[in-house]
Amino acid sequence: MTTKPQVNINDDYEKLYGFHVEEKSVFKAEPGLDAEKVKQISGMKEEPAWMLKNRLRAFEHFERKPMPVWANTELLNSIKFDSIFYYLKSTEKKGETWEDVPSEIKETFDRLGIPEAERKFLAGVSAQYESETVYHSMREDLTKQGVIFLDMDTALKEQPEIVRRYFGTVIPSGDNKFAALNTSVWSGGSFIYVPKGVKVEMPLQAYFRINAKNMGQFERTLIIADEGAQVTYIEGCTAPTYSSDSLHSAVVELIAMPHAKIRYVTIQNWSKNVYNLVTKRAVAHEDATVEWLDGNLGSKLTMKYPGVYLMGRGARGEVLSVAFAGSDQHQDAGAKMIHAAPDTHSVITSKSISKGTGRTTYRGLVKVYPGAVNSKSTVRCDALLLNEESRSDTYPTMEIDEKRVQIGHEATVSKIGDEQLFYAMSRGLKEVEAMNMIVNGFIEPFVKELPLEYAVELNRLVQLEMEGAVG
Amino acid sequence: MTKESPTLLDVQDLHVSVEGKEILKGLTLAVKAGEVHAIMGPNGSGKSTLSFCLMGHPKYQVTSGRILYKGEDIMALSPDERAKKGIFLAFQYPTAIPGVTIINFLRAALRGVRGAEVPVKEFRQTVKAQLKALGVPDAFMNRYVNDGFSGGEKKRLEILQMAVLAPSLAVLDETDSGLDIDALKTVAAGINMQRSPSRGILLITHYQRLLNYIKPDFVHVMVDGRVVRSGGAELALELESKGYEGFRPAIEPVEAEKS
Numbered sequence: 001m002t003t004k005p006q007v008n009i010n011d012d013y014e015k016l017y018g019f020h021v022e023e024k025s026v027f028k029a030e031p032g033l034d035a036e037k038v039k040q041i042s043g044m045k046e047e048p049a050w051m052l053k054n055r056l057r058a059f060e061h062f063e064r065k066p067m068p069v070w071a072n073t074e075l076l077n078s079i080k081f082d083s084i085f086y087y088l089k090s091t092e093k094k095g096e097t098w099e100d101v102p103s104e105i106k107e108t109f110d111r112l113g114i115p116e117a118e119r120k121f122l123a124g125v126s127a128q129y130e131s132e133t134v135y136h137s138m139r140e141d142l143t144k145q146g147v148i149f150l151d152m153d154t155a156l157k158e159q160p161e162i163v164r165r166y167f168g169t170v171i172p173s174g175d176n177k178f179a180a181l182n183t184s185v186w187s188g189g190s191f192i193y194v195p196k197g198v199k200v201e202m203p204l205q206a207y208f209r210i211n212a213k214n215m216g217q218f219e220r221t222l223i224i225a226d227e228g229a230q231v232t233y234i235e236g237c238t239a240p241t242y243s244s245d246s247l248h249s250a251v252v253e254l255i256a257m258p259h260a261k262i263r264y265v266t267i268q269n270w271s272k273n274v275y276n277l278v279t280k281r282a283v284a285h286e287d288a289t290v291e292w293l294d295g296n297l298g299s300k301l302t303m304k305y306p307g308v309y310l311m312g313r314g315a316r317g318e319v320l321s322v323a324f325a326g327s328d329q330h331q332d333a334g335a336k337m338i339h340a341a342p343d344t345h346s347v348i349t350s351k352s353i354s355k356g357t358g359r360t361t362y363r364g365l366v367k368v369y370p371g372a373v374n375s376k377s378t379v380r381c382d383a384l385l386l387n388e389e390s391r392s393d394t395y396p397t398m399e400i401d402e403k404r405v406q407i408g409h410e411a412t413v414s415k416i417g418d419e420q421l422f423y424a425m426s427r428g429l430k431e432v433e434a435m436n437m438i439v440n441g442f443i444e445p446f447v448k449e450l451p452l453e454y455a456v457e458l459n460r461l462v463q464l465e466m467e468g469a470v471g
Numbered sequence: 472m473t474k475e476s477p478t479l480l481d482v483q484d485l486h487v488s489v490e491g492k493e494i495l496k497g498l499t500l501a502v503k504a505g506e507v508h509a510i511m512g513p514n515g516s517g518k519s520t521l522s523f524c525l526m527g528h529p530k531y532q533v534t535s536g537r538i539l540y541k542g543e544d545i546m547a548l549s550p551d552e553r554a555k556k557g558i559f560l561a562f563q564y565p566t567a568i569p570g571v572t573i574i575n576f577l578r579a580a581l582r583g584v585r586g587a588e589v590p591v592k593e594f595r596q597t598v599k600a601q602l603k604a605l606g607v608p609d610a611f612m613n614r615y616v617n618d619g620f621s622g623g624e625k626k627r628l629e630i631l632q633m634a635v636l637a638p639s640l641a642v643l644d645e646t647d648s649g650l651d652i653d654a655l656k657t658v659a660a661g662i663n664m665q666r667s668p669s670r671g672i673l674l675i676t677h678y679q680r681l682l683n684y685i686k687p688d689f690v691h692v693m694v695d696g697r698v699v700r701s702g703g704a705e706l707a708l709e710l711e712s713k714g715y716e717g718f719r720p721a722i723e724p725v726e727a728e729k730s
Contacts, residue, residue, distance in 0.1 A: 418530070423566040426526050427576070427632065428554035428583025437579060441570030441615070 009324045009355060010269070010297055010461050013241070017112070018271055020240035021104045023212045025130075029087040031214065035059055038184050041087050045153055045187075050164060058173035058183030065177040068303070071332040071361070075301045079275055084216040084247050086185045088130040094151070095135045105129050112238065114207050121453060122234075123202035124149045128219055129209050131187040138204070146195040149204055152220045155191030162193060166222055170253035170281050170309075178303075179279040182218045182251040189219030189250065194229035194260075203232040203265070203451060210239035210246055210274070221252040225260035225288075234265040234454070238298070241271040245300065248274055254282035254290055258312060261289040267454060269461070270298035272328060278304045281336075286312030293449055294321040296331045297461060305363060307336030310344035310372075317346045322446040325358030325390075334363035334395075339375040339405075350381040351443055354390035361392070366407065367399040374404060381411040384442050476503040477541065479640045479671040480525075485536035487517075487524050487696075493534070494520040496696035502640065502671040509674045509682055509707060512693035513715045518675045519563060521693075522644040525673075526560040527553050540640065554584050559638035561629035563645040567617040573628065574598070574612040577635055584636050601634040605661050622649035623658075630661040641665065642673045647681035659684030679711040692718050 027044065029037055038059050042052040067076050095101040098115050109115060109127055118125045124138030126149070133151035142149070148159060156163050173183040190206045210217050225231055239246060248270060256262045262282065270276050276299040282290040292306035308317030319335035337346035352360035362381045383392035394411050416438050424434035440447075440459055447455045480502040487495035494517045502508050512518050524531040525538065527550040538546050545553055568576065577598060581589050602609060605627055617625055626646055633641050643662065647655055662685055666672065674687060682690075682704065690706040691698045692715075699718050700706065710718070 417566070419566050420568055422526075422528055422550060423562065424568065424576075425550040426554055426560050426562075427580035427636070428551050429579055430551050430583070431549070433579065433583070434551075437571055437576070438568060441568050444570030444615075 009326050009353070013269075013271065013298075017238035017269065018241035019111070020211050020242075021108055024102070024104070025088050025090055025212075026092050027087070027089040028085060031085050032082040033059075033084075033086050033185065037086060041185055041187065044087075044089070047156065048160065051156065054168065054173065055184045055186075058180045061174040061180035062177060062184055065174070065180060067177060071303050071363070072301050072330050075275070075330065079245065079247065083214050083244070085212065085214055086216045086218070087187060088212055088215060089132050090130050090211075091132075091134055094133055096137055098135060101135050105134055108209060108211065109135070109207070112207065112209070117205070117453060121202060121451065122205050123200055124204040126151055126190050126204075126206040127209070128188040128206065128217075130212055130215060131217065133188050142200060145198050147198060147200060148191065148193040150191045152189040152191050152222065153187065155222075159191065159193070162224070163191065163222070166224060166253070166255060168253075170255065170283050171251050171279050175279060178249045178277040179251050182220060182249050182279070185216070186218045186220035186251065188217075189221040190223070190233070191221070192223040192231060192233065194225045194231045196226045197228045199230040200232070203234045205234040205236070208235065208237040208248075210248070210270075213242050214244050214246060215239075216247045216249070219250050221250065222255075223253070223262060223264070224255045225257060225262050227257045228259040229257070230261040232263040232265065234267075234451070236267045236269065238269050239271045239274050242273050244273065246274045248276050248278070248299075250278045250280075252278070252280040256282065256284045256288035256290050256315075258286040258288060260285075261291075263291045263293065264306075265293040265450065265454070267295045267458065268298055268302065272298065272300050272326075274299045276302040276304065278302075280304065280306040282306075282308045282317070284308055284310050284312065284315035284317055286341075287314040288312065289316040289318075291318040291320070292335070293446070294319065294333065295446065295458065296321070296323040296333055299329065299331075301330045301332065303332045305334045305336050305365075307338065308346065309338045309340060310346065310375075311340050313341045314343045315341060316344070318348075320347075320349045320446055320449060321351070322443050323350075323352040323360050325352070325354045325360045327356030327358055330359045330361070332361040332363060334361075334365075336365045337367070337377055339366075339368040339372040339377065339402075342371065342373045342375070344372060344375045346377045348377075348379040349445060351384075351446055352382070352392055353384045353386065353439065353442065354392050355386040357389050359391040362394045362396070362411075364395070365397045365399070368402045368405050368407070370401045372402050372405070375402065376406045377408070379409040382442070383411075383413045384439070385413065385415050476505050476668075478503050479541060480673070481537075481539040481542075483537045483539070485524070485538065486534045487520055488532045488534050489520065489530060494696055495524070497536070498693070498697055500691065500698060502673055504639070504671055505668040506689065507666060507672045507674065507685065507687045508689045508691065509676060509687040510691050510693050510698075511676055511679070511707065511710055514677065516693045517696040518677075518693060519644055522560055522563075522642045522675055525642055526550050526558065551583060554580075554636075554638075555586060557584075557639035559633050559636055559641045561626075561633055561641065561643040561646050563648060565617045565625045565629055567615070567620070569615050569618045571616050572613050573616055576616045577612075577632065580632065580636060597635055601631055604634070604664060605631055606657060607631065623651070623654035626650060626654070626658050627661070630658055630665075633665060634661070639669065640671045640673070642675065644675045645677060646674070647676055647678065655681065656684060679707045682707045694718055
């Protein structure tokens with residue numbers, strides 16, 4: 001028998017990200033959730049009454065709403081809500097320099113390369129550890145230009161009016177079961193406001209780290225780009241590998257005012273014991289652009305469908321996503337584009353790779369309301385299967401209630417072709433190099449949109465190795 | 472062409488099957504350094520099977536006979552190992568590799584055949600010179616390999632790869648197919664530039680017209696998996712006037728298409 005080359009995705013996860021340090025907490029709520037726990041969290045944070053009310057209403061929604069009956073019901077129904085820790089505060093201090101951060105937490109972020117990235121190419125960084133932001137910084141010149149970049153808890157204290165005005169307006173608390181859960185127990189996340197006409201050239205980044213077992217992380221992010229403003233936000237996330245499950249359920253709301261542009265980049269790389277059930281949605285006003293670049297490598301089950309509500313004439317929305325599902329992983333991801341104004345334009349490009357028993361699903365919605373004339377939408381889904389038992393499904397939904405539109409949809413499923421392999425090998429590439437090249441070529445449309453440092457990182461995560469010869 | 476030239480390729484009584492069906496039925500052929508051989512034959516005669524088989528395509532099973540390259544049996548070698556030894560195949564239907572730029576592909580290929588990293592500066596110079604010779608703009612290098620290429624672009628890329636990889640033995644499978652006359656002239660000029668005393672070239676073609684631009688030293692007529700006649704360049708002209716029918720008296724007519 002011959003040696004079999006194999007694509008390895010995230011092969012060195014254990015070494016790079018799967019580690020954990022000793023758990024320390026200044027406050028840790030008992031596992032499980034009830035209304036008292038919600039009050040306790042709000043009380044700890046000394047929140048205004050409206051937010052507590054908001055949380056309690058959301059908790060009712062969470063209790064009342066059934067589990068989704070689609071995606072992966074088997075996995076969804078095995079979430080043990082009673083064993084999850086909904087709030088864990090690791091330190092009293094939030095650092096504005098890394099020296100202020102407790103050493104074991106700083107060490108973790110050092111190993112993840114966050115301070116280094118910050119020095120090299122970021123305009124601001126927020127680092128969340130368990131439930132709270134432990135480090136936060138932004139370059140001074142941006143502060144001078146009026147850019148606000150805070151963790152959400154601080155924003156609620158320092159910018160109460162603007163937070164209250166926009167919080168939950170894009171994703172109402174009853175939107176879905178997990179948005180309701182987030183709204184009831186949210187902690188951490190980012191708040192960004194970019195004033196009129198200000199263009200933030202370098203990205204702002206948030207990094208979310210889970211360290212404890214059975215942890216629930218529920219960050220809440222709200223980004224507002226005022227008229228003509230521009231901002232790029234990058235989020236990354238990882239967790240230790242444990243045998244018991246953790247739950248990450250974020251809510252992210254973006255508001256792009258007329259002529260504004262928001263680019264939101266995610267490199268999701270949770271360990272394989274994390275449920276990643278996230279609601280992300282944007283509103284784009286007249287001539288505004290919102291782009292979601294969504295990379296899903298990790299987690300046990302991801303359900304995430306970033307959306308753009310195109311509310312003003314000429315608004316543009318784009319979702320460019322890439323998903324990798326290794327064995328025992330299910331990436332159920334997609335996009336939603338809602339055309340509610342004339343001359344709006346949306347592009348969805350989804351690339352997925354399934355390996356071993358891994359499963360990828362594209363689930364998407366394009367909706368065009370009556371009167372949204374001259375809307376254009378292009379959807380393209382490409383799936384690459386690496387093994388016989390790998391699986392990929394596509395569920396594109398189109399609801400088009402306006403005739404004067406252009407809608408395109410294209411989907412392909414392919415395996416690494418023998419002819420592609422032979423062609424590359426005939427040029428002197430070893431089989432393993434040829435496969436590597438083909439896979440990296442497949443995700444290139446995504447990678448080339450990433451800042452260089454992330455592109456390198458992503459290419460490194462998708463690697464090949466020779467599996468031992470049998471025979 | 473001299474007697475002292477070493478034999479590059481020595482195919483002896485080669486029998487090859489694809490999915491249980493015998494396609495090559497005792498093919499014998501020898502190519503020396505410096506020689507250009509043309510293999511002509513109708514569709515279905517086994518020309519492409521020969522080219523894939525020489526490159527080591529796993530689908531093609533050698534059932535008997537031998538392939539020697541520089542005196543060494545290469546039949547157990549994988550395609551990349553054959554490439555490292557200096558064998559090159561220009562494909563009739565080159566495969567697209569979306570997302571992989573030609574420049575990256577070429578660099579990986581050159582590293583592969585040399586078995587060592589190629590200095591960036593040297594690589595750039597080599598590529599630039601060949602691009603110029605082939606009349607291809609530099610921007611071509613940033614396109615994805617064969618992705619959305621016209622027939623002419625694909626064939627030019629094959630010749631560019633040959634020029635950069637500088638093989639000892641180049642097998643060109645129907646490099647003329649699908650080309651208009653201008654593209655054909657450009658590609659033929661590219662091939663002519665690659666002729667050298669140390670290199671053997673095997674031109675596989677259905678039509679004689681390529682041989683108007685590349686003068687072969689030897690012409691072999693291949694019918695039903697065998698070389699039925701060999702001769703000089705004049706044989707191609709004879710073929711042009713007679714057609715393949717005249718070369719297969721014992722064989723039932725096949726679906727050979729004529730231009």
